[in-house]
Amino acid sequence: MTASALPQILATGLLMGLIYALIAAGLSLIFGLMDVVNFAHGEFLMLAMYATFGFAVFAHLDPVLSLPLVAAVMFIVGASVYAGVVRHAMRSKVNTGMVQIFSTFGLATLIQGGAQFFFTPDFRNVDHTWLSAKTLDLGGIFLPWSQIFGGLISLVAFGGLYLMMTRTDFGRALEATREDKGAVALVGIDSNRVFALGWGLGAALVGVAGAVLATSYAIHPQVGAGFATIAYITVALGGFGSVFGALVAGIVVGLVEALTANTLPPAMKSMGIYALYLVVIFLRPQGLFGKL
Amino acid sequence: MKRRQALIGIAGTVALNGAFTQALAQKGEVVIGVIYPLTGSSAQVGVDSKHAIDTALEIINTASTLDLPGAKNAGLAGLGNAKVRVVYADHQGDPQKGRSEAERLITQENVCTIVGAFHSAVSATVSATCERYEVPYLCADSSSPSLSRRGLKYFFRTSAHDEMFSEAMFDFMDAMKSKGKPIGSVGIFYEDTIFGTDSSAVQRKLANERGYKIACDIKYRANSPSLSAEAQQIKTANPDVLLPSSYTSDAILLTNAMASIGYKPKNLVTQAAGYIEKPTLESVGDKLQGMISRASFSADMGDKRPSAKAVNDMFKARAGRDLNDQTSRVFTAMMVLAEAIDRAKSVEPKKIREALVATDIPGEKTIMPWKRVKFDATGQNTFASPVLIQFKAGKFSTVFPFEVATATPVWPMNP
Amino acid sequence: MSIPSSPAAVSPSSTPSLAGVTRHRRRQLIEAVVVFALIALLPLLVKNAYLRNVIVLTLMYAALAQSWNILGGYCGQISLGHALYFGVGAYAVSKLYVSYGVLPWFGMLAGGGLAVLLALALGYGTFRLKGHYFSIATLVIAEMGLLIVHNWDWLGGATGIQWPFGPDSWATLQFARDKTPYIFFALGLLVVTWLLTFFIEGSKWGYWWRAVKDHPEAAESLGVTVFRSKMAAAALSAFFTAIGGGFYAAFVSYVDPDSVMHFRFSLLMVLPVVLGGIGTLWGPILGAAILVPLSEFTRSYVGGSGGGLDLMLYGGLVMAVALLKPEGLIKLFARKTRIREAAR
Secondary structure: OOHHHHHHHHHHHHHHHHHHHHHHHHHHHHHHHHOOOOOOHHHHHHHHHHHHHHHHHHOOOOHHHHHHHHHHHHHHHHHHHHHHHHHHHHHOOOOHHHHHHHHHHHHHHHHHHHHHHHHOOOOEOOOOOOOOOOEEEEOOEEEEHHHHHHHHHHHHHHHHHHHHHHHOHHHHHHHHHHHOHHHHHHOOOOHHHHHHHHHHHHHHHHHHHHHHHOOOOOEOOOHHHHHHHHHHHHHHHHOOOOHHHHHHHHHHHHHHHHHHHOOOOHHHOHHHHHHHHHHHHHHOOOOOOOOO | OHHHHHHHHHHHHHHHHOOOOHHHHHHOEEEEEEEEOOOOOOHHHHHHHHHHHHHHHHHHHOOOOOOOOOOOOOOEHHHOOEEEEEEEEEOOOOHHHHHHHHHHHHHOOOOOOEEEOOOHHHHHHHHHHHHHHOOOEEEOOOOOHHHHHOOOOOEEEOOOOHHHHHHHHHHHHHHHHHOOOOOOEEEEEEEOOHHHHHHHHHHHHHHHHOOOEEEEEEEEOOOOOOOHHHHHHHHHHOOOEEEEEOOHHHHHHHHHHHHHOOOOOOOEEEOOHHHHOHHHHHHHHHHOOOOEEEEOOOOOHHHHOHHHHHHHHHHHHHHOOOOOHHHHHHHHHHHHHHHHHHHHOOOOHHHHHHHHHOOOEEHHHOOOOOOEEOEOOOOEEOOOOOEEEEEEOOEEEEEEOHHHOOOOOOOOOOO | OOOOOOHHHOOOOOOOOOHHHHHHHHHHHHHHHHHHHHHHHHHHHOOOHHHHHHHHHHHHHHHHHHHHHHHHOOOOOOOOOOHHHHHHHHHHHHHHHHHHOOOHHHHHHHHHHHHHHHHHHHHHHHOOOOHHHHHHHHHHHHHHHHHHHHOOHHHOHHHOEEOOOOOOEOOOOEOOOOOHHHHHHHHHHHHHHHHHHHHHHHOHHHHHHHHHHHOHHHHHHOOOOHHHHHHHHHHHHHHHHHHHHHHHHHHHOEEOHHHHHOHHHHHHHHHHHHHHOOOOOOHHHHHHHHHHHHHHHHHHHOHHHOOOHHHHHHHHHHHHHHHHOOOOOHHHHHHHHHHHHHHO
């Protein structure tokens, strides 16, 4: 690693980190709301990428334009998954945590099989988007436009989340439901509705991430798995229940990964992320911004 | 009706040829097991291989005029026109599953041979199982050299292995050098799987033997979410020839990552795999103009051999894409096997093995650019001479060896 | 290499030896004798190599799930990284046998010992973590292990280790076609893990661990050393998981990083436990008896189409059971037993 390459490495790592944060945002939101780790998160991302592909093929929409539509589609998916699966999992009196993990794990396998069945295992691409293969050259630092777009969308999404959490009734209801499910029922908030909306919102965020990724990644039934692992680590690193922890953690993960790839053999670059997680957790068992 | 006729035919041959296994006598068919990853991350390969096998079955089981062994009549003449039936099994890329599926095919489905398996790790366990049950294993497309070096009696491989492929690449570079093209350094870039490590080991060895400097030697994690750091390192090393061994999603990712940092490799000579897959060429083909890949097959074979074109058309009707390096090898393995069973006039695994040992098919009777199909003592077809193909204007043409070339190579790819 | 003394050696608990408890435990032992005897008779009934293969895998995963249950079910530490210990066992046995000619039996002990050391070292750092932080940490550590093995040429790197062909023998655990010896070995491992769990259930350890699981703060105040309980459970769990891994290596005669250390294995040890009933004596065995044949049969008879139907079926069933029977399928039996009891 030479000093001259450092700016490029850091810039690339930062953009990638923002995208990791965006992928993790939905996972973090859902967890913070109700202590459920959604093991089908990677599959949500995969569905979002297929949705983007579908809009591109059948409606000739560029991912930049179809992004809100994909988010809407995923909102419905998320809310339906809550209503159809998670709601029942939450009701179980015993082993609640395990039931949630395995109902969403089963769902993940089901979605993967379904994707292979309906979409075939073929690799798909959203070709010739406005962003793919275009690069911004900042005096020798090259930044792909698709990643710049992803990074900006990520910042906008987190900004929107912040405003929603602090300025809207829905956000306050979310926050209140998170604090005390029993108490909100007394003041007339239907926690089921709040949860369904929360799941919808979490999935919509994944939808946004999927639309962004579809501009530069091949789409296939297993595409979500690799991103999901990073997303779980990102959420835990930022601290469960802290959506903004996920933003910081995502950026840190992106930077650490880029630096590791240039010091260790690239095949080992995930080692940097793993070691970072263990070190942080050893020093702060609740993650960077989590509450114990 | 057809079945009855087949049965009558069989009955006749039984009378002539003596004993048969029950399966054949009852059903009038030859059962072959085919093991591929039909689900999981390499499912695409498995599904395409299935199309290739089905194309071969169509040619074997119906009468056609193609100039291929076994095409002429419907079914296998040596077995009274018995039809070939295939039982597919899914190994999901897992050696243990491959092994248990092989056992199931042999003990439950009574297959007389097994064809497979794409992943070298799975071919390792499947061939070991076949050896234990004394059933021939025809390895169509796993390219790890070590597979044919374990002293197995029932292992046969129709196509080249990585050493043969990589040697062709270096022969080509030597030839370009003697034509006055400056090639001083190579860059090795490979995924951390059996495929990648085997392929890179041979390339490293050959580079050292033949005096090429290794400008970079990068192992990366397969299916990585990002390859930008790796692309950066290749750019810094800037080798005269980049030699990647990667599958589809990584090939696309790396090509995009190199383009996004404004880097055009001087030359690309690839270990096929993801670089010749349709999705790669569709999405980043514009950045791969002039790429050279090793191959067992190229579409321009059809210009020279009508049978290759006809087979390609049949395959395309099923799969919606052209035959490529991998599917053509699967197809050919099936054809070679059918020819051997036909000669064995039996579905006894031992007799089929003997017939495979005696196989000698001239190259013109296959769709491949090979000299012939003939197995050495280790079961390797040493005549499976690879070719190099170059991607230009949306199609591949053969550029090496020069005697079979249909075009002159464009070199360097990106001046 | 210190292997903790078997809990069988721990003096019988000073629990209130209510006649009911003793009777219940005696009945469980009789049930176990009957069930395991029936399993031992299976090879006489099932002659088909494919089905015997499924039996071997079922018994092996039952034993692994039983081992995972010691830490996850009784001590409440949800590990998603047991593939690490499985891989350590598989690689120890393979490397020692293929490179140095050490018989797999000794290799398993070495692998088990190594896994215990690892579990204690890792437990030291991770047992302070709560809930999901702990689970993710175990997952991360297992992934690190996978990466290290992947890039370690001494262990064959990505190529893995191929066992040489040899004559059939119990010494090397190599049997070319005969699956019966493997059935008996896997059954033996299952019996040992079951007995271990059975003794834990009735011993002081078991009570401590359950206290740790249900009320860690209260347990601490009662003087139960939570940390040491967790360490003991982790060591036992890791030891038997590694033995299982060593057995698997001998059974397949081939190891490579992805085929013994992939995250999938961590899940395959947890799933049967959850399905059958976490923290129960028979749950892991019941779960494995359902899940393993299901995944084998769906792949063999549905997967050949390549359409992904097998995954849909498998995933759908896991989801349905998790939702419909959250306490585990074993409760179906429990209710029947209770009804029987009442009827007497």
